[in-house]
Amino acid sequence: MGSVRRARDERYTESGIEVKPVYRPEDLGHFDYAERLGDPGEYPYTRGVYPTMYRGRPWTMRQYAGFGTAEETNRRFKYLIENGQTGLSVAFDLPTQMGRDSDHPLAAGEVGKVGVAIDSLLDMRELFEGIPLREVSTSMTINATAAILLLLYQLVAEEQGASPEEITGTTQNDILKEYLARGTYIYPPAPSMRITTDLFAYCARELPRWNTISISGYHIREAGSTAAQELAFTLSNAMAYVKAAVEAGLEVDEFAPRLSFFFNAHNDLFQEVAKYRAARRMWAKIMKERFGAADERSMKLRFHTQTAGSTLTAQQAENNIVRTTVQALSAVLGGTQSLHTNAFDEALALPTERSARIALRTQQILAHEAGLTGTADPLAGSYYVESLTDAVEEKAWEYIERVEELGGSVRAIEERYMQREIEEAAYRHQREVESGERVVVGVNRYAIEEEDLDVELHSVDEAIREKQAERLARLRDSRDAAAVERSLGALRRAAEGSDNLLYPMKEALASLATLGEVSDVLRGVFGEYRP
Template identity: 65%
Template sequence: MFDPKELERLKQSKEQWKENKVSKVTQRFPERRSEFKTDSDIPVDTVYTPDDLGVFNHDEKLGLPGEYPYTRGVQPNMYRGRHWTMRQYAGFGTAEETNKRFRYLLDQGQTGLSCAFDLPTQIGYDSDSDLAQGEIGKVGVAIDTLADMEILFDQIPLDKVSTSMTINAPAAVLLAMYIAVAEKQGVSAEKLNGTIQNDILKEYIARGTYIFPPEPSMRLITDIFAYCAEQVPNWNTISISGYHIREAGSTAAQEIAFTLADGIAYVQAAIDAGLDVDKFAPRLSFFFNAHLNFFEEVAKFRAARRLWAKIMKERFGAKNPKSLMLRFHTQTAGSTLTAQQPDVNIMRVAYQALMAVLGGTQSLHTNSRDEALALPSEESVLIALRTQQVIGYEIGVADTVDPLGGSYHVEYLTDELEKKAMEYISKIDDMGGAPNAIEFMQREIQASAYKYQQDIESEERIVVGVNKFIMKQEPPKDLLRVDPALGESQKAKLKHVKENRDHARVHEALERIRVTAQSNENLMPVIIEAVKEYASLGEICGVLRDVYGEYRQQIIF
């Protein structure tokens, strides 16, 4: 793209400029740091020119939006056609309370739902389990049976709303409940739109809401791939998540690498199970974090898109263009929000949301200002939604595709992040793939998290309100608190369901799950059959625990 002679001239010109101009200025006014680096330890120069990109092949590195290698976006006109899905994450207390929040957000212009489940639901326990006590409805909504799911989506037409569910180990059960609710609404499965997270590898690596060992967990995932390819064709069967990897402390380069390594493992598992890559790959989706280093985050999204396209084309031989497209949801970084001066979080979230949009996200959740203190209040979640709407409708960044494309700095960072991520992926390949590299990834994340904290404590990294610009403040008011009595009311509701269902039919349905789990048949049809009989989440997961056992985390130092 650039003439080699011109590149050499620019290189010499830049070196002379640094020697003659920059050095004189810095003698009088020293720079803020001895060296500038991104979170992924990529050096940041004073200025960038075409020389920093070297021999830059436009078609190989960039192309046009909607064309391989998709660096500039997966759609030709991106947000000029329609905005990203504004999908605020919500869920707390009972199904009734969360349904009310869902409907409020839809009334305020949200364009998709995103459901948070409480911890017992995430790890496959009913609210009446001894292990659920004290956690019912605390970090998400409690879902025990189909009866709860019916309430959760009451008066919400599932043929018109796209729903994302952050659920992993018991993803098959929650998806089965969603399909059953839709059927009760008269909506066929082929009309459903949405996503289940269904990413168990990152649970072992970074988050911890796992149930079963890796092998049966991967079997459940590929069963969902196969079932949805035939029965729920518009459903995104997995959201391969870098978000939680980043929240655990990874760098941007590690977030790309470990997420795509997990993606490689899922694709290979599905192929090994006999699935055609071009049948299931178009329904894979990803989930990334929007952190704090503005240009590195924009470059991260672009590098991930380009790298995934190459992996799918060159490693797996995918031919369907949709199989090569990395489509992703973004959430602003919860770990960057502070309990100190929580209103400052509004600015942090706005900039993070802007990074996601400039990076070409397909859907976006903006965190609320009070999330370092409690579940978000209605007022806070409205500010978070309005933040997206201002970005989409008022400031012009959605009017052209990849507006930072061609920036020497952004293109340099995109190349560097791709290189660093690929180095990690090669190491993971040498270990036999992501399932065999869990401890390696944990150690890398822990080392990065430790360095990040050290930088804050040494004030190498400034956090407004935490280690600089500190001020006294009044205790926060009007925080959302979940009523402790909720647990008892949820248990009473579950007891009523269990007492009034057909016990014989429930028993038969659970036994069919047991038999199928011990065979090679797809589990989805029998799980759907069981939830329709109001078998509970805990009962279904209990049968699978009996067959598969439970995963025990290795302690890594």
């Protein structure tokens, strides 16, 4: 797409969209309300997926949390619930994301650092001890090992007496964006896509209210993309998942109603609102016209939003409270279904209880004091917002068409097309910050010479790995080793064949096989991906 030229007397969004000084009716051209907007809850869902949106109930406040041991994270979950959080969101540590047990040599230095360490069913039980899973919706940010964590969650919910219809939540399960932007993949793309579609099929039969994937633009944006690129590459990946599921024999309307999305909220409030509105309109068109969906639920793009971690600054960290508020406001005005607000100290460390509470209170103030929940899509009809929605959509379609010309997302990732576009956008952004063309308050303007960093920071106990290793040793000594071997053998045979992997995987995890052992069986069959 090339770099964006900026004339001195014009202003552009970071997606390269010109912003005019004034917008008038003629900027919308021949505007067809039914075609471009429709009422909230009606095709093409530009104005929202539900008729009254937040009037009956605000969005789900789903604060992302996880660190150290399952016991420590369980305490943080209960603290957030006591303070009014309405949904759980689990962060897992890097070894868990990469399919390694805490006592594996490659886990050294990472256990419990960026999320909670989960090695087995014992850890998952402890993570949700005292939290009734039939009453709580849980989102899990996990991709390469998503099937394992989902099954561990299901096992704990069943132990609590929950029925399949009562188990609700979301697994991120978006492996394509890992190759594209984040890097926590294990297996090559083809077997990874098989695991993803096996999870679709399993949930369609066994967990009817579980959202099987949260197709994520968040990490694409964190890697440096523009808003238009985030939207385009996310929808391209979504199309690849739908195509793979159909090719695996699933009917579109069998699995598509449980697809969900995950977007980033950045600082340009109106561009972000436009992005979310364009996303709904584009997805409805894609599902109806390209995939022949007949169920209206298959056409409704439901999404979670997280405020932008990449915009948080270590300098004058309290300024991040304002940034997060603006970003959260864009998500709410854009019609998000759930929201996480980052804590102001996250550029320095994991959130403390105090900073996590401030982040949650930010959402609660927006929900209860700001007058945002009375009407659906309050910005509809704005000459600027409607023009910007059209412009973001147009830019996104250009990228999608290029990806399709290359053969779809998997091929475009293999050829590094999307990666190069993101890298160029990130470079442009950084160059603008360093030149002062793009202002970052407290960093390249209004900086303070000697800043007082008297901020309480959260620290993770370095002894966590040793504790987890001891727990694993006790587990392996006490479990039925023969049963574990039998179940892992069944999983190996399924991987070598074409059976759904989640059924033997669940049996192995129930017999107390560890996350690392299950992942190693699949490594032995599928191999590991090396770019």
